[in-house]
Amino acid sequence: MADVDDEGDRLLGEPGAPARRGVGWCASSRARLLTVLVCVAVSAMLALAARAAVGAGGAPRAFRRPRTAPRAVARASALPMAIAANVFLSEPSAPLGHELCGLVKWCADASQFASRMPALAAAAHAAAAAPRSVPAPAAAAPPWAIDVVLSTNAPATALRAECPQPNVRIESVSAELVSAVANFTTRSFDRREARRRYRWKHGGKDAGYKLGGPERVAVDAAWLAKWAMVGLTRYALILVLDLDIDLALNAQRGAAGPDAQLARAAAVWADELPRFVASGARLLSSLDGSAFINMGSVWLRPSAELYAEGVRLLRTNRFSIERGFADAGPPSELLPAALLHTPSPVFGESRTMAQSDALLSDSWNFVAASADQGLFPLIFAMRHHLLALVRRPEYSVHHYLGRFKPWRQNHPSCPAYFVALGILAPVDATAVDGTTPSGAPASRAPAGVAAAAAAAWRLAVAPNAPPPPGRAASVCWPRLVQAAAALVALTDAARGDAASVFARECHARQQVLF
């Protein structure tokens, strides 16, 4: 989420690998109780179970708010789900930083998905079940009810100004977690000393050192605050997405159009989500080149117990580059062997967890190790064996690389992003939109190579026009318009320089969600 210069492999991480362990209809012995539920019962039971968990008092205090029961829970027969982002500021009362302005499009896309997906998924599910007389395993299949959630320490009004959609809910991160995260990031290890020791051990060089100096405290805190999602037990399932994940760019450029693309997504969701629930796993993620897993997009099944365990771990205020959180140990001794060798669905055997920086160095020196990319795997994979890896390469979303967010201050790129916002329009309506062909298993495809020759764009709004209705107080909208205006100049057909070529492209890779 945050824009960190040497974020590196966090965003060069690659789409992940098939789950070989425990994923499949009614297959997991670990989840026998759940299996019975899933195989025999109907979805209402799951929804009720999720509600019972909240009612039983397992949920952390801050999240128990029966007074404001969300729509998702209100419909008792639907599985309560959320598409969620973590928006954590080091200065909660300050205006949103430029790097967070991805929020505007993120909310618009998530809101669309949340409102349209349940009906589309139900239709896809019915269609898949129709030809056979075998009854479909109904338990976790649609109906779903999906909220959009922003988990945050920022004032609700600041986020509402960027995200006016009625299905967006603002969830405050509990004071307890904020305090635990603040303590952990400042006290768990001496970042200067850790870097010095690394340098001393590596012939005076620290090029491979990934934990950062004191300046990384705020970034780690923002990433660790993502743990709040684990405590959102009113939801049975949460798709946790960083703001640099683009759910809709594929749809926008697909020849069949956004509706067909959404229907295609719905078919995969309807197929895979019941499988994930039935597997007993609680985290579904893709692989990463540096860390064990990439936390840019994960499916999560919240748990009050796991949430509490994470907070307890943070409260030890202990971390080391050799042994990680609270002296846990070297990764190779802690990770289930099956995970290490599960191949990537995109790159196959040439990309596995065993080949990540984390395992090659067998240490906690990798991108965001002392943050979310260390804590989630420690609890879900190492301690509880509840991690599954993605396995379906044919449905993916865009993950913008490293610093190269379309909205990056003074370095805008990806005209298609601004077209989707209605801020840019192609001069020639038939122009290519500057992204790679749909379905390409590209890690870093030459996006926009064709477009570079063809397209030109113009501002679709007046440069100084007020923000559209519902966004009057938006601080991001004027910045996005400004970025788009800069893009128009940069992508002028007369220019063929490096800056222009850069700006025409969408610097994203495909991230597999299932």
Ligand SMILES: *[C@@H]1O[C@H](CO)[C@@H](O)[C@H](O)[C@H]1NC(C)=O
């Ligand atoms: C953080 O540290 C302060 C000061 O030592 C302490 O009072 C507080 O309880 C700590 N917070 C957590 C959640 O452990």
